[in-house]
Amino acid sequence: MSPSKDDSTTHFGYQTVKKEEKAGKVAEVFHSVAAKYDLMNDLMSMGIHRLWKRFTITLSGVRRGQQVLDIAGGTGDLARVFAREVGATGRVVLADINDSMLKVGRDKLIDGGYTLVEYVQANAECLPFPDNTFDIITIAFGLRNVTDKDAALRSMYRVLKPNGRLLILEFSKPIFDPLAKVYDAYSFSVLPAMGQLVTQDADSYRYLAESIRMHPDQQTLKQMMENAGFYQCDYHNLTGGIVALHRGYK
Template identity: 65%
Template sequence: MSRDNKSGYTHFGFEEVPVSDKQKRVAGVFTSVAAKYDVMNDVMSMGIHRIWKRFAIDLAAVRPGEKVLDVAGGTGDLAREFSKAAGPKGLVVLSDINAAMLGEGRSRLADKGIVNVPVTQLNAEKVPFPDDTFDLITIGFGLRNVTDKDAALRSMTHCLKPGGRLLVLEFSKPLSAPLAKLYDQYSFKFLPLMGKLVANDADSYRYLAESIRMHPDQQTLKGMMEGAGLSRVQVYNLTGGIVAVHRGFKL
């Protein structure tokens, strides 16, 4: 019988684990890959992840003076662009639950001369900011690693100002069967091999491939965002649905 987080178990890739264990195990994955994370993104996506992120940045449409929270912001590539758009009168906060990833982000922002982006370690399920704080909250390639996705969506939504928007950039479900078959071959053979060769860590990249398969599909995530209190939720499929951007607005 399948068990979910309501009965004390959740998914870590294809494996069922106690809810209390998942956060620690995900932390182990990202601590392991932090130093090679950007290099592996380029290898895994053949550079296409930069196009996906550019689409999300353009869709976010950050305006001067806005307040932005980047959740699971990792190495800071989204926060960097948001900071440029928000300008000196705006505020962009880079956050991540993983200290190693956050350290990489802080260093990379500093290397680019960006010193006006506060960095904070936080859990997406319990965002520690007051309600109605941010104009925009983003979570890029991080929601699938959250133990309680519904709690995270609610928490982020509470922190949005009325009319503010939540943007989720995440791997999703290919829209055609032939593409899905090719994608499976790529994910379960190529990714662990590249993880071993480039990052000396095949297991972490096998988990990442499995976590993508366990993530809700486009319409399910849309419904979850609506259930969290967001309206006008739009879905933008990229690369045949391999990646999707969901954007919703707080009532």
């Protein structure tokens, strides 16, 4: 992805918008889809997103008593498992910039008996936590929606403890051309139609497909993590590179 020549603009899907407008536009998307977000995740990925998230938990190495921050935590899939793993002596914070998503996640977790999770409405670019707070930070399917990804990575680095780890689960670039062609057809034909059918909102799912294409590829994101200060950065391609899990240490 080539950088925009105008530093005052950024990408919202395939559109070019002013940087200060992007957060509001992303917010509209997630306000619209929040109520049906879990259902659509299952339909869009045919349930495979649960395996991707399980792999993220495994690579996090989470242990009892640790402090975990799940950024763009949405409806709480990761936070729920982390809360179980860290136990009563640990701490799990579910953060999301979108209050509709945060409310859905909070209601879902409380209904499930997870009463110790903390909820914070926060922008990933300027996290409201002290330096060196968390043992583990995760962000699943959220980084591509952030306006200034470099600022967000620096913010995550700041609040991570020394030797802590960051895990980024995100859509990426398929590593096989035939898969890429099928994936494109699915993304731009099936997803918007599915979004219209389930949420009466094709445009939001068209944006999600476009935002995936505008997100940095595997190697570029790895380099961005290193530029932010992370070391021993690596990534695992999942489902042929449709999704990648990046990991880095402070």
